[in-house]
Amino acid sequence: MTASGLVHEALFYRGDEEYIAGTVGFVHAGLEVSEPVLVAVPESNGALIRKSLGADAHAVRFLDMSTAGRNPGRIIPGVLHAFVDEHPGRRVRIIGEPIWAGRTAAEYPACVQHEALINLALGDSPAWILCPYDTERLDPDVVDDAYRTHPVLVEGDDRWLSRDYTGARQVVSAYNVRLPEPADPFVGTAFTAAQLGEVRAIVTEQAVLAGLLPDRMDDLQLAVNEVATNAVTHTPGPGTLRVWRQPDRVVCEITSPGQITDALAGRVPPPLEAEHGRGLVLVNQLCDLVQTYTEPGRTVQRLHVRR
Amino acid sequence: MAETALIVEPLDGRAGLRLVGDVDLATVDELRAALAAVDPPRDLRLELADLHFIDVAGTAALVHEAARLGDGHAIVLRDPPYALLRILDVLWRSHPGIRMEAP
Numbered sequence: 001m002t003a004s005g006l007v008h009e010a011l012f013y014r015g016d017e018e019y020i021a022g023t024v025g026f027v028h029a030g031l032e033v034s035e036p037v038l039v040a041v042p043e044s045n046g047a048l049i050r051k052s053l054g055a056d057a058h059a060v061r062f063l064d065m066s067t068a069g070r071n072p073g074r075i076i077p078g079v080l081h082a083f084v085d086e087h088p089g090r091r092v093r094i095i096g097e098p099i100w101a102g103r104t105a106a107e108y109p110a111c112v113q114h115e116a117l118i119n120l121a122l123g124d125s126p127a128w129i130l131c132p133y134d135t136e137r138l139d140p141d142v143v144d145d146a147y148r149t150h151p152v153l154v155e156g157d158d159r160w161l162s163r164d165y166t167g168a169r170q171v172v173s174a175y176n177v178r179l180p181e182p183a184d185p186f187v188g189t190a191f192t193a194a195q196l197g198e199v200r201a202i203v204t205e206q207a208v209l210a211g212l213l214p215d216r217m218d219d220l221q222l223a224v225n226e227v228a229t230n231a232v233t234h235t236p237g238p239g240t241l242r243v244w245r246q247p248d249r250v251v252c253e254i255t256s257p258g259q260i261t262d263a264l265a266g267r268v269p270p271p272l273e274a275e276h277g278r279g280l281v282l283v284n285q286l287c288d289l290v291q292t293y294t295e296p297g298r299t300v301q302r303l304h305v306r307r
Numbered sequence: 308m309a310e311t312a313l314i315v316e317p318l319d320g321r322a323g324l325r326l327v328g329d330v331d332l333a334t335v336d337e338l339r340a341a342l343a344a345v346d347p348p349r350d351l352r353l354e355l356a357d358l359h360f361i362d363v364a365g366t367a368a369l370v371h372e373a374a375r376l377g378d379g380h381a382i383v384l385r386d387p388p389y390a391l392l393r394i395l396d397v398l399w400r401s402h403p404g405i406r407m408e409a410p
Contacts, residue, residue, distance in 0.1 A: 193332045193333055194310045194311070194333050195310070196311060196331045196332055196333065197310065197311040197329060197331070197333075200360065214389075215389065218389045218390060218393065219393065221360070221390075222362070222390055222393065222394070225331060225360075225362055226362060226363055229331065229332050229362060229364070232332065233332065269398065275367065278363050278367070278398050279363050281397075281398065282363055282394060282397050282398055285397045286393075286397070
C-alpha cells in the first residue's frame with residue numbers, strides 16, 4: 001500500500017452478514033491507526049455498521065448517502081472531497097455507497113459518471129474509498145459498470161485488480177446520453193443575458209404551482225439561474241428554458257449552444273481566490289438530480305427539485 | 308417583463324450601501340463598480356432588505372470586497388436574502404470577512 005494517493009475499491013456483497021464482514025473490519029483497521037473514517041451509505045446499511053461497531057461508532061462520521069448523495073453530482077465535492085479537506089495531510093477512510101437498488105433509470109448515468117470521476121478528481125488524495133455493491137439486488141449490468149470504475153475489486157476474502165478498469169473520461173462519455181423528450185406539458189422561453197429575470201419568474205411560477213416549499217423554490221431559482229447564466233456567458237447564446245411538473249418534482253431544462261469539455265465541471269470547487277467555476281458546484285448541491293447531455297455546439301442540463 | 312435592474316445607494320447617516328433589485332449577469336458590473344469605490348480600511352454595511360436576488364458572481368464580488376477591506380474589517384449584512392446566505396453556506400463555508408449585523 002502506497003503512503004499517498006487514492007485507493008478506490010468496489011466491495012461486492014450479498015446480504016447483511018457479508019455487508020458487515022466487508023465493512024466493519026475496514027472501519028476498525030482505520031480506527032486502530034487513528035485514520036479519520038466516514039461512512040456514507042444508505043441509512044439502513046449505516047445502521048448495520050453502527051450496531052456492529054458498538055461503542056466504536058462514536059469515533060466514526062456517519063452520513064445517509066440517500067440524502068447527502070441524492071444527486072450523484074454532489075458526492076465528490078460535498079461528501080468525499082469535503083471529508084478529505086477536513087483532514088489535510090492525513091490519510092482518511094471512506095465507505096461510500098452511491099448506487100443502491102432504488103436508484104432510478106434517470107439517476108443511473110450520473111451515478112456511473114460519479115464513480116468514474118472519483119478516479120480523476122481524487123487521484124492524488126490520501127484516501128481509501130470502499131464502495132459497496134449489493135450483487136443480490138442490483139442488475140448484472142450495474143456490477144459490470146463497477147468493474148469499469150474501480151481499479152480494485154473485493155469480495156469476501158478476495159481482493160484483485162479489475163481487468164475491465166476503464167479511464168474516467170471514457171466512462172463519462174459512455175454515459176453521456178441524450179435525454180428523452182418530456183411526456184409532461186411544459187412552458188418555456190428563449191433567453192439572453194438581459195432576460196434572466198424572466199427565466200427566474202417562469203421557474204418561480206411553476207414551483208408555486210407544484211407546491212414546492214419556499215426554501216426549495218429559492219434553491220431551484222438559484223440553480224436554474226446559474227445554469228442559464230453559464231448558457232449566455234460562455235457561449236454566444238441565446239439559451240432555451242423548458243419547465244415541467246411531475247407529481248413529486250419540478251424539472252427545469254436549460255439548453256445552451258456550447259459544449260461542456262471539462263469532465264470535472266461542478267465536481268471540484270475552485271481555489272478561494274478564483275473568480276469563476278463555482279456555479280455548477282452550487283447547482284449540484286441544491287438540486288436533487290442534475291442530468292447532463294453535451295455535444296459539440298449543444299448542452300442540455302435538467303435540474304430536478306423534489307417536493 | 309422588465310429587464311433585471313439594480314440600484315445601489317449610499318446609506319443615509321451611516322457608511323454603507325443599500326442594494327435594491329436583483330444582482331445577476333445583467334447588473335453585477337454595477338455592484339462591482341460600487342464596491343470598487345469603497346476606500347479601505349473600514350467596515351462596509353450592506354442594507355439588503357430590498358435585494359430580491361443575488362447570484363454566485365455577485366456573491367463572489369462581495370467575498371472579494373470583504374478581503375479587500377483589511378484585517379479586522381468586515382462586510383456587515385442587514386436583512387440578507389435567502390439566496391445570499393445559501394450561496395455563502397455552500398460555496399464559502401468559512402466566509403471570512405462577512406458577518407450578520409448583530410440584532
